[in-house]
Amino acid sequence: MIKIKDLQHHFKIGKKGNERHVPVLKGVTLEVGKGEIVAILGKSGSGKSTLLHILAGFMSPETGSVVVNGQETAALKESQQASFRLENFGFIFQNFQLMPGLSAFENVELPLKIKGMAEAERKMKVQKLLEKVGLEEVAGHYPNELSGGQQQRVSIARALITDAPIILADEPTGSLDSETEKDILLLIQSLNKKLGLTFVIITHDEEVAAVADRQYRLHDGELVKGEQRHAV
Amino acid sequence: MQFKDQIDFIRQHMKRNKLRVATTILAATMGCAFLIVLASVGFGLHQTITDDVLDNNMVTQIEVAGKSDGEAEIPPADIPDAELQQIKEMAHVIAVVERNKPEAETEIVIGNRSTYSQVVLSSMEEEQKAGFALSEGKMPSKAEEVVVGYHMAERLLTEAEMEKEANGEEVAGFAGSLIGQTVELELTPFTAEGEEAVEPSTWEFVVTGVAKEPAKDWMTDAGIYADSSWGPIFNEELGLEKGYENILVYADELQNVGGITNALKEDGYYVYSVTEELGTMNVFFNGLKAGLIFVGTIAVLIASIGIFNTMTMAVTERTREIGVMKAIGAQPKLIRKLFLMESAAIGLIGTALAVAISYGISILANWLVPIIILSSLGEEDASGMSIVISTIPWQLVVIASAISIGVAMVSGWRPARKATQIDIIQALRQEM
Ligand SMILES: Nc1ncnc2c1ncn2[C@@H]1O[C@H](COP(=O)(O)OP(=O)(O)O)[C@@H](O)[C@H]1O
Ligand SMILES: [Mg+2]
Numbered sequence: 001m002i003k004i005k006d007l008q009h010h011f012k013i014g015k016k017g018n019e020r021h022v023p024v025l026k027g028v029t030l031e032v033g034k035g036e037i038v039a040i041l042g043k044s045g046s047g048k049s050t051l052l053h054i055l056a057g058f059m060s061p062e063t064g065s066v067v068v069n070g071q072e073t074a075a076l077k078e079s080q081q082a083s084f085r086l087e088n089f090g091f092i093f094q095n096f097q098l099m100p101g102l103s104a105f106e107n108v109e110l111p112l113k114i115k116g117m118a119e120a121e122r123k124m125k126v127q128k129l130l131e132k133v134g135l136e137e138v139a140g141h142y143p144n145e146l147s148g149g150q151q152q153r154v155s156i157a158r159a160l161i162t163d164a165p166i167i168l169a170d171e172p173t174g175s176l177d178s179e180t181e182k183d184i185l186l187l188i189q190s191l192n193k194k195l196g197l198t199f200v201i202i203t204h205d206e207e208v209a210a211v212a213d214r215q216y217r218l219h220d221g222e223l224v225k226g227e228q229r230h231a232v
Numbered sequence: 233m234q235f236k237d238q239i240d241f242i243r244q245h246m247k248r249n250k251l252r253v254a255t256t257i258l259a260a261t262m263g264c265a266f267l268i269v270l271a272s273v274g275f276g277l278h279q280t281i282t283d284d285v286l287d288n289n290m291v292t293q294i295e296v297a298g299k300s301d302g303e304a305e306i307p308p309a310d311i312p313d314a315e316l317q318q319i320k321e322m323a324h325v326i327a328v329v330e331r332n333k334p335e336a337e338t339e340i341v342i343g344n345r346s347t348y349s350q351v352v353l354s355s356m357e358e359e360q361k362a363g364f365a366l367s368e369g370k371m372p373s374k375a376e377e378v379v380v381g382y383h384m385a386e387r388l389l390t391e392a393e394m395e396k397e398a399n400g401e402e403v404a405g406f407a408g409s410l411i412g413q414t415v416e417l418e419l420t421p422f423t424a425e426g427e428e429a430v431e432p433s434t435w436e437f438v439v440t441g442v443a444k445e446p447a448k449d450w451m452t453d454a455g456i457y458a459d460s461s462w463g464p465i466f467n468e469e470l471g472l473e474k475g476y477e478n479i480l481v482y483a484d485e486l487q488n489v490g491g492i493t494n495a496l497k498e499d500g501y502y503v504y505s506v507t508e509e510l511g512t513m514n515v516f517f518n519g520l521k522a523g524l525i526f527v528g529t530i531a532v533l534i535a536s537i538g539i540f541n542t543m544t545m546a547v548t549e550r551t552r553e554i555g556v557m558k559a560i561g562a563q564p565k566l567i568r569k570l571f572l573m574e575s576a577a578i579g580l581i582g583t584a585l586a587v588a589i590s591y592g593i594s595i596l597a598n599w600l601v602p603i604i605i606l607s608s609l610g611e612e613d614a615s616g617m618s619i620v621i622s623t624i625p626w627q628l629v630v631i632a633s634a635i636s637i638g639v640a641m642v643s644g645w646r647p648a649r650k651a652t653q654i655d656i657i658q659a660l661r662q663e664m
Contacts, residue, residue, distance in 0.1 A: 058559065058656040079563050086561025097556045097660060101248050113237045114562045158560075 002032040007064035026221035039212030090159025094171035098143040105139040149180035260582025263535030264636040267528025268590035272622040278517035294505040296479040309477035324488035327361035331478040341416040345388040362482040369441030381453030536643040543647035555659020564652040575644025579637040594622040
């Protein structure tokens with residue numbers, strides 16, 4: 001499903017002519033199979049987000065390759081990448097990234113609108129999904145009228161609505177209290193089991209990483225296989 | 233994204249910043265309304281003057297003032313009949329009239345009544361084809377028969393009546409019909425000062441018809457229309473040179489006057505018609521209109537600065553949202569389109585309002601300005617005056633809309649491009 005090979009990336013810091021090169025990824029290789037949950041652990045600033053951003057196509061790697069569903073993503077043009085993301089990825093962000101002007105329902109509906117799906121079909125689909133993630137009660141609420149956990153459920157629903165096979169989550173519970181965190185993790189697990197979705201979860205939190213089938217630790221720009229645990 | 237959803241999307245965005253969007257629309261409206269109202273004055277004046285020209289001219293009449301055969305100038309009277317026959321046979325020409333007016337003082341006398349008049353010598357047959365018509369009686373069938381002008385009877389006054397009229401009193405003139413009456417025509421050759429006065433010569437004619445009322449109520453027709461065969465007779469009796477001849481070509485419709493005029497010109501005729509006059513006027517007024525539209529466009533451009541600002545702010549404010557859209561999988565093209573549509577919508581709403589307002593202002597101006605002009609001239613009666621100050625033809629609406637909406641989209645272009653270039657990672661990092 002996902003094949004990352006020898007990925008290297010560095011950032012330039014400082015003014016032009018006097019910049020410093022900071023290597024963040026020094027040859028990361030990773031394979032994720034269909035229906036797997038893979039967690040990438042690491043301290044803050046270790047380059048986890050950078051890895052995810054390259055995987056998602058938000059930026060291009062310096063060297064190395066990312067192949068998703070058989071497609072080398074760096075080879076795609078910007079507009080093709082957008083379509084590719086729409087087809088293949090769902091995103092869950094730490095701070096939810098919901099549209100403040102749209103209701104929960106409309107936020108979930110947005111990717112389908114972008115896809116150009118007809119209204120009737122779209123509404124039905126959103127309705128069903130909202131029920132599945134337990135949001136039917138608050139469908140008409142705006143993000144500022146929702147709790148953190150509810151907001152993250154909306155954002156998960158938005159990631160799922162397009163039936164994309166891969167969900168990329170960057171610190172999905174980073175803004176939630178531990179009770180809510182558990183709820184969300186359980187939801188992720190059940191979605192993985194029921195729908196066979198592939199998850200790549202990025203976190204600094206061991207407990208979050210515990211839902212994963214496999215864990216990796218990003219340290220000093222390199223990915224090390226971590227211990228395997230199955231609990232929650 | 234479906235078009236309906238795109239519309240929904242920009243409507244939602246515009247609603248979120250009602251005040252800012254409303255003020256920007258207001259500026260766009262003012263700019264566009266200024267453009268339309270300003271240019272409408274050019275269109276209005278053009279119309280007023282065109283109407284005036286068409287009103288005060290025999291619009292289907294083309295005057296032939298002579299011909300040039302390459303070397304010599306030929307006056308109208310010397311143009312051979314064969315050539316006039318050729319003109320008569322041209323397409324859309326309904327009649328060619330040769331009119332002569334003897335260069336002599338003309339007086340009509342009936343009993344103790346008389347009036348100054350003007351003899352028009354012409355072929356009554358051709359005149360009829362050209363539109364000459366009677367209000368009563370019939371056309372002459374013999375050389376001694378004539379038609380008199382519509383106002384002839386009321387102008388035939390006794391000496392006592394002439395005095396009364398000079399004192400400003402109402403006079404009645406000849407009572408009853410002139411049809412069948414015998415009138416005396418007195419012609420006196422004009423004499424230069426110091427020359428001995430010449431005795432008038434007199435002819436008698438029977439009136440068979442009265443011409444119809446002139447088209448304009450300010451015109452008075454007290455003429456007498458006789459057959460052109462009288463020309464040489466008058467000239468010989470009075471010892472006059474062959475006078476100036478008027479050649480008038482009549483077209484069937486106004487729209488054919490231009491074609492006939494040009495054809496005649498190509499054949500070397502000196503011609504004058506209403507299209508000639510309108511042609512030079514059109515050049516002037518089209519220039520004026522273009523100038524006014526140009527000045528008006530400056531106002532639209534000023535308003536466009538507002539649109540540019542609004543859209544730039546909108547893009548900046550929504551950076552995070554745009555980033556999310558792009559992350560989810562929205563095409564850069566879609567993002568650009570949404571922003572362009574938003575600035576176009578501002579232009580469109582502004583233009584629609586401006587058109588409505590401009591029509592209002594135009595109607596108001598056409599009503600108010602003549603009143604102001606008249607009152608400043610100290611005149612009371614506004615009914616006789618038909619000045620159009622401002623007209624808004626659909627062409628002006630189209631031009632102004634194209635300029636307004638075009639300018640709005642151009643000013644939205646850079647902000648829209650900026651939106652497509654937003655970096656997803658930077659945008660996602662922004663706080664809500
Ligand atoms: N655009 C950037 N320019 C320069 N340095 C950056 C940029 N983005 C990230 N970095 C640096 O790269 C490192 C890794 O960042 P990131 O991938 O966000 O870490 P993590 O998500 O693991 O906390 C950090 O040291 C950060 O300061
Ligand atoms: Mg991070």
